[in-house]
Amino acid sequence: MTVPRVERPGLYYPKLPATWWLRNANYFRFMLRELSSVFIALFLVVFLIQLHRLPQGPGAYAAYLETLRAPGWIIFHVLALAFALYHSVTWFNLTGVVQVVHLGERQVPPRLVVGASFALWAVVSVVLLWFLLRG
Amino acid sequence: MPGDDGYQHDLLVIGGGGAGLRAAIAAAEESNRLSIAVLSKVYPMRSHTVSAEGGTAAVMRENDSLDTHAKDTIFGSDFLADQDVVEVFVKEAPGEVIRLEHWGCPWSRDPDGRVSVRPFGGMTVNRTLYAADKTGFHMLHALFQTSLKYERITRYDEWFATSLLLEDGKVCGVTALNLHDGQMRPIVAKAVIMCTGGAGRIFPFTTNAAIKTGDGMALAYRAGVALKDMEFVQYHPTGLPGTGILITEAARGEGGHLKNKDGYRYLQDYGLGPPTDTPVHRKMELGPRDILSRCHIQEHQKGRTFDGPDGHYVHLDLRHLGEKLIDKNLPFVRELARNYVGIDPVHEPIPVRPVVHYMMGGISTDITGKTSLDGLYAAGEAACVSINGANRLGSNSLTELLVFGARAGRAAARHALERPTLRSNPLAQLASDERRRLDQRFLRADGREKIADIREEMQKAMESGCGIYRDRATMEGTCQTLRKLRERFAHISLADKDAIFNTELIAALELECTLDVAETVARSALAREESRGSHTRTDFPKRDDARFLKHSLAYRTPDGPRIEYLPATITRWPPEERKY
Amino acid sequence: MTEETMTLEVTRYRPGHDREPRTESFTVPYRKDWVVLDALNHIKDRIDGTLSYRWSCRMGVCGSCGMMVNGVPKLTCAAFLRDYRPGPIRVGPLANFPVIRDLVIALDDFMEKLRRVKPWIIRAVEKPVADGEYLQTPAQLDAYKQFSMCINCMLCYAACPVYGLEPAFVGPAAIALAYRYNLDSRDEGYRLREPVLSEAVGVWECTFVGECSVVCPKGVDPAAAIQRSKLAGATDWLLSMIMPWGGRR
Numbered sequence: 001m002t003v004p005r006v007e008r009p010g011l012y013y014p015k016l017p018a019t020w021w022l023r024n025a026n027y028f029r030f031m032l033r034e035l036s037s038v039f040i041a042l043f044l045v046v047f048l049i050q051l052h053r054l055p056q057g058p059g060a061y062a063a064y065l066e067t068l069r070a071p072g073w074i075i076f077h078v079l080a081l082a083f084a085l086y087h088s089v090t091w092f093n094l095t096g097v098v099q100v101v102h103l104g105e106r107q108v109p110p111r112l113v114v115g116a117s118f119a120l121w122a123v124v125s126v127v128l129l130w131f132l133l134r135g
Numbered sequence: 136m137p138g139d140d141g142y143q144h145d146l147l148v149i150g151g152g153g154a155g156l157r158a159a160i161a162a163a164e165e166s167n168r169l170s171i172a173v174l175s176k177v178y179p180m181r182s183h184t185v186s187a188e189g190g191t192a193a194v195m196r197e198n199d200s201l202d203t204h205a206k207d208t209i210f211g212s213d214f215l216a217d218q219d220v221v222e223v224f225v226k227e228a229p230g231e232v233i234r235l236e237h238w239g240c241p242w243s244r245d246p247d248g249r250v251s252v253r254p255f256g257g258m259t260v261n262r263t264l265y266a267a268d269k270t271g272f273h274m275l276h277a278l279f280q281t282s283l284k285y286e287r288i289t290r291y292d293e294w295f296a297t298s299l300l301l302e303d304g305k306v307c308g309v310t311a312l313n314l315h316d317g318q319m320r321p322i323v324a325k326a327v328i329m330c331t332g333g334a335g336r337i338f339p340f341t342t343n344a345a346i347k348t349g350d351g352m353a354l355a356y357r358a359g360v361a362l363k364d365m366e367f368v369q370y371h372p373t374g375l376p377g378t379g380i381l382i383t384e385a386a387r388g389e390g391g392h393l394k395n396k397d398g399y400r401y402l403q404d405y406g407l408g409p410p411t412d413t414p415v416h417r418k419m420e421l422g423p424r425d426i427l428s429r430c431h432i433q434e435h436q437k438g439r440t441f442d443g444p445d446g447h448y449v450h451l452d453l454r455h456l457g458e459k460l461i462d463k464n465l466p467f468v469r470e471l472a473r474n475y476v477g478i479d480p481v482h483e484p485i486p487v488r489p490v491v492h493y494m495m496g497g498i499s500t501d502i503t504g505k506t507s508l509d510g511l512y513a514a515g516e517a518a519c520v521s522i523n524g525a526n527r528l529g530s531n532s533l534t535e536l537l538v539f540g541a542r543a544g545r546a547a548a549r550h551a552l553e554r555p556t557l558r559s560n561p562l563a564q565l566a567s568d569e570r571r572r573l574d575q576r577f578l579r580a581d582g583r584e585k586i587a588d589i590r591e592e593m594q595k596a597m598e599s600g601c602g603i604y605r606d607r608a609t610m611e612g613t614c615q616t617l618r619k620l621r622e623r624f625a626h627i628s629l630a631d632k633d634a635i636f637n638t639e640l641i642a643a644l645e646l647e648c649t650l651d652v653a654e655t656v657a658r659s660a661l662a663r664e665e666s667r668g669s670h671t672r673t674d675f676p677k678r679d680d681a682r683f684l685k686h687s688l689a690y691r692t693p694d695g696p697r698i699e700y701l702p703a704t705i706t707r708w709p710p711e712e713r714k715y
Numbered sequence: 716m717t718e719e720t721m722t723l724e725v726t727r728y729r730p731g732h733d734r735e736p737r738t739e740s741f742t743v744p745y746r747k748d749w750v751v752l753d754a755l756n757h758i759k760d761r762i763d764g765t766l767s768y769r770w771s772c773r774m775g776v777c778g779s780c781g782m783m784v785n786g787v788p789k790l791t792c793a794a795f796l797r798d799y800r801p802g803p804i805r806v807g808p809l810a811n812f813p814v815i816r817d818l819v820i821a822l823d824d825f826m827e828k829l830r831r832v833k834p835w836i837i838r839a840v841e842k843p844v845a846d847g848e849y850l851q852t853p854a855q856l857d858a859y860k861q862f863s864m865c866i867n868c869m870l871c872y873a874a875c876p877v878y879g880l881e882p883a884f885v886g887p888a889a890i891a892l893a894y895r896y897n898l899d900s901r902d903e904g905y906r907l908r909e910p911v912l913s914e915a916v917g918v919w920e921c922t923f924v925g926e927c928s929v930v931c932p933k934g935v936d937p938a939a940a941i942q943r944s945k946l947a948g949a950t951d952w953l954l955s956m957i958m959p960w961g962g963r964r
Contacts (some may be wrong), residue, residue: 005882010635010730011813011821016879023786027876030924094923098942105854177769178822180867181777236848239836239899241856241863248850272776273863280834280892292826315815344771377748380774471774474793587760630764635730636816639764 033090036083043080092117144172144289145551147308147324149296149351151179153271153533154515154540155330156278158504161544162551163285169548174291174311174322176346176641179279183332183344184536187271188383188467190263191533193228195252199260201225208531209708211257211423212524213668213678215364215686217704220502224522224531224538231537232264240277241266243464253464254388255530257423257715259416263530268383268467274533291322295641296350298569299327299358299511300562306358306510307557310569314641317634319570321562325554326510326547329355330540333494333516336645337653338601339594341491342374342381351517353648355498356655360506361688361699363519365652366660367495367669369527370603372427374490376445380475382487384529386453386468387420389460393427394450394484395439401449405430407715417715425526425669426715428489432603443486450484457481489603493532495523495669496659499688504543510550514543521686524703525668577643582626586642589620589627590649596620597653601660606673610661617654618695624650655689658696663687680710719745721796722803723754725766728814736814739763740803751791751799751806752780755818768818775932778868782818783807788870788930809873811882822869828885829867831911832893837904855900862895862940864933871927871937883916887927887937890918894940897947909948918944 007013021031046068053064067073095117096110146162148155151173159173173179194204204225209216232250236242242250243265255263266273282288296309300321308323331351335343356362372393373382387393390413395401400410400419407422407430414421422430431449434440440447453461453468458481461469465480472478472485497519504512504520514520515536522535593616600613624647631639665679666672684703689696720742728736741762743754752770759766770780773792780791785805796804812820842849871887878884893908912918921941928938 005824008813008821011815012728012730012733012736013813014810014879016811016876020876020879024926026926026929027924030922030926034922094942097925097928097936097939098946100943105852107857177771177777177779178826178867181769181771181779183772183777185777185866186772186774230844233844233848237836237842237844237901239896239901241860242848244851244853244856246853248852248855250848269776269864272866276863276865280829281836283830284833284835292823344777345773346771378773467776474775585760586764631767633729633731633765633816636767636819638767639759 029090033087036087039080039083040087043077043084088121092121142320142322143170143557144322144324145169146171146326146328146547147322148173148328148330148544149175149309149354150182150330150332150515150517151175151177151279151290151292152182152330152332152515152536153184153275153278154517154536154543155179155182155328156275156282157537157540158328158330158514158544158547159288160278160282160285161541162548163287165545165548166552167287169287169551170289171285171287172289172291172322172324173282174294174296174309176293176295176314176350178292179282179290180276181346182275183347184271184275184533186342186344186381187274187533188268188381189385189388190253190255190265190270190530191232191274191537192255192258192263192528192530193232193534194225194262195229195232195250195264196261199262203259204228204262206708207258208522208528209524210713211526211528212522213526213713214680214684214705214708214710215367215521215524215667215703217521218706218708219704220520221522222706223502224535227538227541228534231534231541235274235277235537238277238281240273243267253385254414254416254421255528256384256387256421256427257417257528258530263385263388265385265464267463268385268465271533295644296354297573297644299354300565301358302557302561304509306508308562309354310566312573312640314636317637319566319573321566323557323562325551325557326512328504328543328547329498329511329513329517330515330536330543331517333497334649334652335491335494337593337649337656338368338491338597339591340374340379340598342371342379343491348645348649349652350645350648351513352498353651355506355508355511355513356651356689356691358508358511359691360508360511361499361690362652362655363496363499363521363686363688363701364524364659365494365496365655365689366601366663366687367523367525368491368601368656369424369493369495369669370428370489371424371492372431372489373451373487374492375471375475376443376448376486376488378475379490380471381490381492382451382468382471382485383465384424386451386465388414389453389464390414390456391420392452392455393420393487394452395434396441396449397439398450399439401434401439402427402430405433422715423526424492424529425671428603429671431489441486446488448486448488451487452484453480454482454484493527495519495525495527496656499686500543502542503546504539505546510554512543512547514539518543519686521703525670573640577627577629577640578632580626580628582628584623584627586627586629586639586646589624590646593617593620593650593653597656601656604671604673605660607661610657613657614654614661614695617650617657621650621654651691655696659687659689659698662698678713684710721745721754721799721801723751723758724803724805725755725758725818726807727766727817728808730816736807745796747797749796751782751784751789751794751796751804754796755791755806766818767816776866778866781809781868781870781873783810783873788873790868790870790932793932809869811873811875811879812869820869824882825867825869825872825886825889828889829892832885832889833904833908833911834892834896836896836899836902837907838901839903849901851900858900859895859898862891862898862935865891865895865935865937866933868932870930870932874926874930876924876926877920877922881916881920884920885911885917887941888935890944891935891937891940894944897944909951912944913948918948921945
């Protein structure tokens with residue numbers, strides 16, 4: 001924990017209002033990115049419960065799937081998917097900033113790093129989809 | 136921060152720019168027993184060294200020699216440099232730039248890893264080290280960040296020194312105003328080094344930052360020290376019209392061309408030719424600054440310059456250099472031209488005109504940085520140790536602040552070690568006297584004169600009388616105007632009576648300093664009846680070695696400066712005609 | 716013809732008199748080549764001499780004149796009135812900093828942090844000056860050059876909500892400078908800077924809002940410096956866990 005700073009008399013100490021993230025688009029997008037993790041976490045909980053139902057027999061599993069067919073749950077899943085995609089896109093965009101790749105003496109342009117990351121993501125997704133959908 | 140025993144140090148540096156920081160570090164390395172302080176009216180990284188662009192001269196390569204650097208410097212100075220000082224300067228320059236390299240300065244490099252060198256005006260060999268075109272910025276930050284390593288260097292950031300404290304004819308500190316609380320305090324020191332920079336702000340159109348108001352020059356002058364060679368004011372040939380923002384000489388070192396409104400490289404008409412595609416040392420655009428600035432004015436008189444809302448200008452054409460070279464070696468030039476005149480030098484020529492850039496003159500010092508006043512030292516643009524004479528060569532000033540900053544730091548450190556501890560009690564009294572003086576002068580006074588009016592009139596008078604071309608009648612007018620402004624200054628009125636961060640009070644103190652400095656410039660210029668280097672008299676167009684191969688010394692008297700002379704030191708390079 | 720004008724809504728704070736900042740409006744002539752700083756100088760010279768602010772080089776390199784212009788941290792010497800037509804323009808002190816007076820903020824906090832990250836070349840053995848320069852290839856120079864361009868203007872701190880919420884955060888510029896020295900081929904001080912960078916209010920405090928890099932007038936990209944420091948620190952920690960001889964360097 002950090003020690004609160006000592007305020008000197010005469011100076012005016014501004015306070016950051018709770019709505020600071022509404023001040024500009026970049027702050028807002030950052031907040032969305034942070035918020036996305038909440039939805040992803042919730043989705044994982046739902047998914048864990050689903051896995052938990054599996055060994056309890058086909059009846060329990062089918063009942064759970066039936067619950068998830070409710071409109072509320074569908075909206076939740078659409079939202080979670082949107083946030084997951086948003087989170088992934090921002091994540092891959094940031095790789096260009098974070099990961100410096102050198103080829104010999106020259107630095108690979110960050111856009112190329114980002115592009116390669118997206119390409120890799122696409123390939124992995126396609127392979128996974130192929131596994132899931134082939135049978 | 137200072138301890139309870141007040142503000143007492145062995146050594147006090149006034150000014151946190153390149154010279155001041157170099158001096159403080161040199162003193163810290165000279166002895167670990169010294170308490171050192173750096174006092175500045177701005178945070179050190181705001182100092183004007185930050186704006187220097189082109190580079191730093193030092194002999195670094197096998198094809199160069201100390202004698203060539205010395206000869207170029209002396210020739211450029213129109214033989215007014217002290218040759219013994221120049222010899223020391225060129226000898227210590229390489230060590231200083233290497234030291235700075237060891238301290239992290241990001242010098243531009245050759246493929247083999249050695250520091251690169253580029254051509255510069257008036258130099259016969261490539262000897263100007265550079266960090267792209269932000270050399271001063273990188274040097275200042277390297278020096279500042281390195282200075283943080285020394286715990287014994289105390290800083291007084293945003294304190295304004297208002298006077299030198301004297302006791303028995305010896306300097307024993309300063310009175311200084313802390314902007315943050317408005318308190319005046321005595322800062323006691325056994326030695327004081329003035330590194331407060333030049334005074335470009337006595338002119339209306341200058342590359343100089345707002346802080347360049349000659350404060351240290353004025354403080355020393357008021358304490359009885361002479362200001363030397365003040366008539367020599369350097370115009371840089373390439374400033375942006377309107378703002379006066381500097382476009383570095385490195386733009387020409389890299390191969391940029393100066394063209395008149397017909398697209399003609401006019402410098403060939405003034406004995407600087409022949410024009411070549413690749414730059415040739417000391418020819419055409421690589422001629423010295425004083426000559427290039429005069430050529431501009433003559434070209435204007437022939438009606439061959441452009442006319443714009445901010446006066447006449449010519450073109451600095453970099454287009455043939457190509458985007459790659461410009462981005463590698465002149466990125467700041469591109470940034471400045473784009474931002475401030477809306478021109479991309481890759482596609483269009485940059486409008487430029489001569490602009491006040493540098494004061495060759497300053498506080499008169501000896502070869503160690505010592506002044507005539509016991510305990511007072513000076514270095515950098517604030518000082519005149521006489522390596523620049525009547526015209527400074529580009530890229531010698533950054534080297535000068537390193538070499539003579541270090542020298543002054545060491546000399547002052549040794550002086551402080553020998554001097555007994557000072558008593559601060561009587562000095563506290565002097566500080567409260569100074570506070571009272573300021574209060575009565577500025578804060579309680581109920582005058583009618585405005586700072587901005589006096590400043591503008593002073594700057595106008597300086598431009599008309601002490602510009603590139605000078606003559607007796609206009610200079611006499613300038614001197615009279617300056618006297619009158621001094622009287623009007625006594626009736627100045629400030630709207631701001633607050634203690635904390637009173638920038639109007641600082642502006643008034645700065646104005647008082649510029650008035651002192653401006654008068655020494657005008658008086659020295661009037662007295663020098665010859666043309667030499669940057670000082671060009673239409674009524675005395677020839678150099679006159681018989682009468683004026685000497686430095687002017689301006690001493691303060693109640694009626695204005697008294698001018699005396701001191702012969703220039705000639706060792707191995709007898710004066711000859713200065714022809715490029 | 717009447718002269719064109721523009722209105723500036725300037726934040727004023729008079730210590731000892733005001734409990735909170737207030738806003739004062741000034742009307743200045745509009746010139747197409749004027750920057751916000753020119754307008755402030757006009758106010759100071761011709762309208763109200765008590766207005767306090769810092770400025771010096773007026774060419775974007777000394778770092779003095781950073782202020783909030785319409786809520787965005789800007790160097791006022793590079794913010795042209797013409798880009799804010801028809802106005803009014805709101806000019807305030809840099810956000811997240813204590814205000815001394817009017818548009819003047821206190822930056823002693825940054826100065827202290829700067830010293831803590833040891834922004835100087837650290838060597839086990841220093842090379843004597845007589846032995847010449849350290850060789851450094853253009854590629855080695857390029858590795859850190861971008862991070863050496865910081866002018867300490869404090870715009871990044873004003874843009875950083877993390878600094879606004881946690882003033883102890885070492886912050887973008889100081890971390891970028893520490894990283895600059897870590898990347899310098901002449902430097903051997905990584906181990907000594909690491910403790911400051913890896914403490915709770917060091918790099919890990921940063922949540923990567925990224926606005927510091929957006930407002931940086933010199934293209935330093937402090938956000939990248941911080942994230943890469945995190946990566947270096949994490950790699951270092953991992954290696955020290957799995958390798959008996961510890962991490963890199």
